[in-house]
Amino acid sequence: TCGYDLREMEGSAASSTECTVSEDFAALAPFRFLAFGTSTLVFPWKATFRLFKSLLLSKHMWIRPQWPNNWVGTMSVTQRHGVTKIFSKLRNEGSYDLRVFTKFVHELLSPLRVIPRLSIIELHSFSLLLSKAGMPRQMVEALCYLEPPKKSIKGASLFEGRPPTLFSNEDVADFLDVDTETVLGLIDAGVLQTPTRAAPGFDIDQVLHAQEFISGNLIKLTELVELVGFPLDSQDKYMSTLLPPWNPRHSTDFRVRVEHLKDIQLILMSRMSDQNQTCATWRLGDLARHEEHPFHLVATGVALVLSGTIQPVAWRPPHAWSDLIFNKEDRELVLGHPETSSLADWPPLVQEGACSTPIIFGVLANGKIVCMDGIESNGAERYK
Numbered sequence: 001t002c003g004y005d006l007r008e009m010e011g012s013a014a015s016s017t018e019c020t021v022s023e024d025f026a027a028l029a030p031f032r033f034l035a036f037g038t039s040t041l042v043f044p045w046k047a048t049f050r051l052f053k054s055l056l057l058s059k060h061m062w063i064r065p066q067w068p069n070n071w072v073g074t075m076s077v078t079q080r081h082g083v084t085k086i087f088s089k090l091r092n093e094g095s096y097d098l099r100v101f102t103k104f105v106h107e108l109l110s111p112l113r114v115i116p117r118l119s120i121i122e123l124h125s126f127s128l129l130l131s132k133a134g135m136p137r138q139m140v141e142a143l144c145y146l147e148p149p150k151k152s153i154k155g156a157s158l159f160e161g162r163p164p165t166l167f168s169n170e171d172v173a174d175f176l177d178v179d180t181e182t183v184l185g186l187i188d189a190g191v192l193q194t195p196t197r198a199a200p201g202f203d204i205d206q207v208l209h210a211q212e213f214i215s216g217n218l219i220k221l222t223e224l225v226e227l228v229g230f231p232l233d234s235q236d237k238y239m240s241t242l243l244p245p246w247n248p249r250h251s252t253d254f255r256v257r258v259e260h261l262k263d264i265q266l267i268l269m270s271r272m273s274d275q276n277q278t279c280a281t282w283r284l285g286d287l288a289r290h291e292e293h294p295f296h297l298v299a300t301g302v303a304l305v306l307s308g309t310i311q312p313v314a315w316r317p318p319h320a321w322s323d324l325i326f327n328k329e330d331r332e333l334v335l336g337h338p339e340t341s342s343l344a345d346w347p348p349l350v351q352e353g354a355c356s357t358p359i360i361f362g363v364l365a366n367g368k369i370v371c372m373d374g375i376e377s378n379g380a381e382r383y384k
Contacts, residue, residue: 002156005086005109012077012078012081013030014084015088016083016091017088017091018084018085018088020088020089021087023046025052027045027301028045029045030044031043032096033095033096033098034092034095034098035141037097039298040095041138041139041142043136043139047135047136047139050135051133051135051139051143052132053071054129055083055086055101056071056080057077058326059108060269061127062109063109063270086100098142098143099146100384101204102143102146105125110317111265111268111319113319114226114227114318115227115261116219116226116227116263117217117258119264120258121144122149126145128316129143129144138272152205152208152209155204155205158208163204164204166201166202168199169187172192172207172210175207176210176214179250182247185247185253186213189213191206191209191213192206192207217257217258217259218246219256219258220255224243224256224261227261228298228320229288229320229322229323230289230294230295230322232295236295241303243256243260244256244260248262264302264340265319267305268302268306268312268315268321269289271308271312272311272313280312280328281327282331283316283322283323284323285298285322285323287335288301288322294312297334297335298321302321304333305324310326310330311330312324312325313325313327313357326338
């Protein structure tokens with residue numbers, strides 16, 4: 001349909017199942033899928049082709065805040081054949097088992113798994129596919145979750161049509177069992193909206209969402225051992241910049257937003273060097289373990305990666321910050337960086353074309369992630 005002469009493309013051998021997959025697409029008919037291992041769903045050909053297009057994207061494309069509009073036409077037959085092979089693994093007696101694709105997505109985004117919150121890969125891949133790939137919601141849920149996702153409870157059903165009336169910040173604080181500074185932080189974060197003259201009380205569904213936000217989207221510093229690779233507390237020097245507290249109004253609440261940590265992991269994924277790994281490499285955690293404040297050195301290395309000053313050549317599972325691997329020439333940059341420097345004082349060192357990986361997300365400035373290309377991502381502010 002694109003008008004390209006297929007005779008000019010280099011071919012590759014295919015199995016009988018892969019040929020069957022090609023025939024299924026050539027039929028332009030709806031596809032049958034097995035969702036969550038048991039349910040049978042039927043989706044139109046167009047939705048299935050969008051799944052095919054999503055699988056064509058490289059890992060670097062998957063972690064971009066925006067996907068390109070057209071990319072299939074630029075892919076080689078070998079690349080398209082690779083996706084056909086994935087579909088052949090999905091095919092089961094005329095249907096396609098989406099659990100295989102779910103495992104593919106989880107492996108692709110595996111560095112997010114080290115963030116200590118359940119379903120973080122599912123939530124991110126769901127948001128990504130729903131907003132960028134244009135596939136039906138029911139299909140995206142089956143693609144991203146191994147089990148049907150739980151729906152948020154609505155206040156009307158929870159309280160049988162008679163939810164409590166919460167007029168003031170103090171009322172909300174009592175309902176959530178938090179202090180008023182936390183309620184103000186929820187308002188600042190856009191989780192809650194203050195009452196108006198037309199609607200004098202807090203929306204109960206927003207309050208219930210705030211309850212989920214507090215329990216699922218905020219992480220204590222003591223929970224970050226697996227992500228960082230070392231224990232840390234509120235006394236660490238980089239706490240207010242690399243790990244900014246979610247609520248500046250609260251002087252003793254040092255919890256960090258999950259979205260912020262997720263953005264850092266995605267940036268680190270995008271910063272991986274395409275160059276060959278040399279024999280002389282070192283692991284960030286091995287260097288930090290000899291320091292009096294190991295988190296300080298790990299934070300310095302991560303910040304240098306985020307700014308584009310250095311590039312890791314490998315990242316071993318479980319993909320903690322301490323698992324980043326660098327070439328030997330970058331060792332002195334990490335060790336020699338002034339300990340008293342603030343991330344907020346560092347200039348944006350990354351420029352387009354400076355790295356093998358395209359600049360997508362940006363650097364840390366004033367404790368927040370900003371976008372070097374002017375594109376806003378979740379939890380990020382536009383770079384000015």
